[in-house]
Amino acid sequence: MSATRNPESSALQRIARDPHSRRKFLALTGGTGVSAALLAACGDDDEETTPTTTEEQPMDETGGDPLADFGEGDLGIVNYALTLEYLEAGFYAAVIKSGLFKGDQLALLKVIGDHEAQHVDALTATAKDLGGTPAPEPKANFPLDSAEEVVALAATVENLGAAAYLGQAAAIQSPDVLAAALSIHTVEARHAAVLNTLAGEPPTPDGAFAVPADAETVLAEVQPFLA
Amino acid sequence: MNQKIEVASPELASIEVENLSRSTFIMKGALAAGAAYGALAVGPLVRNAFAQAENGDLEILNFALTLEYLEAAFYAEGGKQVKGVPSDVAELVKTFGAEEQEHVDALTATIKDLGGKPVKAPGVDFGDAFASADSFLATAIVFEDLGVSAYNGAAPAIKSKDLLATAGGIVQIEARHAASIRYAAGESPAPDAFEPSATTDEVLKAVEPFLA
Numbered sequence: 199m200s201a202t203r204n205p206e207s208s209a210l211q212r213i214a215r216d217p218h219s220r221r222k223f224l225a226l227t228g229g230t231g232v233s234a235a236l237l238a239a240c241g242d243d244d245e246e247t248t249p250t251t252t253e254e255q256p257m258d259e260t261g262g263d264p265l266a267d268f269g270e271g272d273l274g275i276v277n278y279a280l281t282l283e284y285l286e287a288g289f290y291a292a293v294i295k296s297g298l299f300k301g302d303q304l305a306l307l308k309v310i311g312d313h314e315a316q317h318v319d320a321l322t323a324t325a326k327d328l329g330g331t332p333a334p335e336p337k338a339n340f341p342l343d344s345a346e347e348v349v350a351l352a353a354t355v356e357n358l359g360a361a362a363y364l365g366q367a368a369a370i371q372s373p374d375v376l377a378a379a380l381s382i383h384t385v386e387a388r389h390a391a392v393l394n395t396l397a398g399e400p401p402t403p404d405g406a407f408a409v410p411a412d413a414e415t416v417l418a419e420v421q422p423f424l425a
Numbered sequence: 426m427n428q429k430i431e432v433a434s435p436e437l438a439s440i441e442v443e444n445l446s447r448s449t450f451i452m453k454g455a456l457a458a459g460a461a462y463g464a465l466a467v468g469p470l471v472r473n474a475f476a477q478a479e480n481g482d483l484e485i486l487n488f489a490l491t492l493e494y495l496e497a498a499f500y501a502e503g504g505k506q507v508k509g510v511p512s513d514v515a516e517l518v519k520t521f522g523a524e525e526q527e528h529v530d531a532l533t534a535t536i537k538d539l540g541g542k543p544v545k546a547p548g549v550d551f552g553d554a555f556a557s558a559d560s561f562l563a564t565a566i567v568f569e570d571l572g573v574s575a576y577n578g579a580a581p582a583i584k585s586k587d588l589l590a591t592a593g594g595i596v597q598i599e600a601r602h603a604a605s606i607r608y609a610a611g612e613s614p615a616p617d618a619f620e621p622s623a624t625t626d627e628v629l630k631a632v633e634p635f636l637a
Contacts, residue, residue: 388604408597
């Protein structure tokens, strides 16, 4: 379908590498309707004139979807989540190696890192189950200067991860994929709560109702860590 | 990936809640309460939550409302009765209780908006849960973990995407509560890489001992 889309290269890596891609990618948020849809289409010829509006896909909301780079529909969401989980797993692996932590905190970080690695495995399998190519592991660098900064960053990452899953829940079509995403979402939330506590932040910083984050926001947040 | 809380038989005495230590005070309390009540089916109050519902989403909302009422009452009563809770944990309990009350209010308003009838607050009996700080926190962990499993179990059945997003925004908070209370009690804040989910039947059986 999309001749220009290369499933072997990570959407995130392209964004990190290419300032134009990044700018375009940011433009997608503000862009609505035609211009965003044209950018997203990126040269492929699916500008069908057939009026194929469906209830599931309101055109004005999905036209500028940055998830398009990750795949279509649920596969795009799964590969987006997989990319975030790769970043998290890579982060904790680096943190554990850093020698900045010991004792109870190290043990906790190992448990959390192990969860993220399991999420990577599960989402990889899910992407394959959906008939897609799992997103590749992005190259990333994380600042590991002090334990305090690492804990603060871990808290940020987990809060973002939880918000990212919440931001996609309503867009997921398959009940199985939804159940899987929900079962990961609340684990990210648990990580976020305990890391917030370690970082001296409240465990429920948004109050009684968690605030979702859209893919645009999330990808912009993780962009500085991409190598 | 989608683990379930297993309920081996209708008898409360045989409830197996995954990842919860049966030796914790609360499980003993639940078993004792189960023995006292007899192995009942779902209580009438909770059954009403389903009988009143006109459609699936309203059923789920009233089910969630019942759980939130229980949680809110638990924190409100516990906050008053339990002695010896460290001040930082007491602060958490106060915050979490207020958040559960916000969930009650939001779910009540949503049910009304949809033309449904919100269930009334159930009568509650928390047994010996408030006898000590330890038993209070152990029971709080049961409620919060159960709340997460309940929302996650019910969510895929929610028809309205708006309601699904709302439920997602609430369950994330339940998970944060669960992790925080677990951490405060010296237990693993996130015992699994994938959150177990529970069916409504499993959840209702688990809360039965706390309904008066």
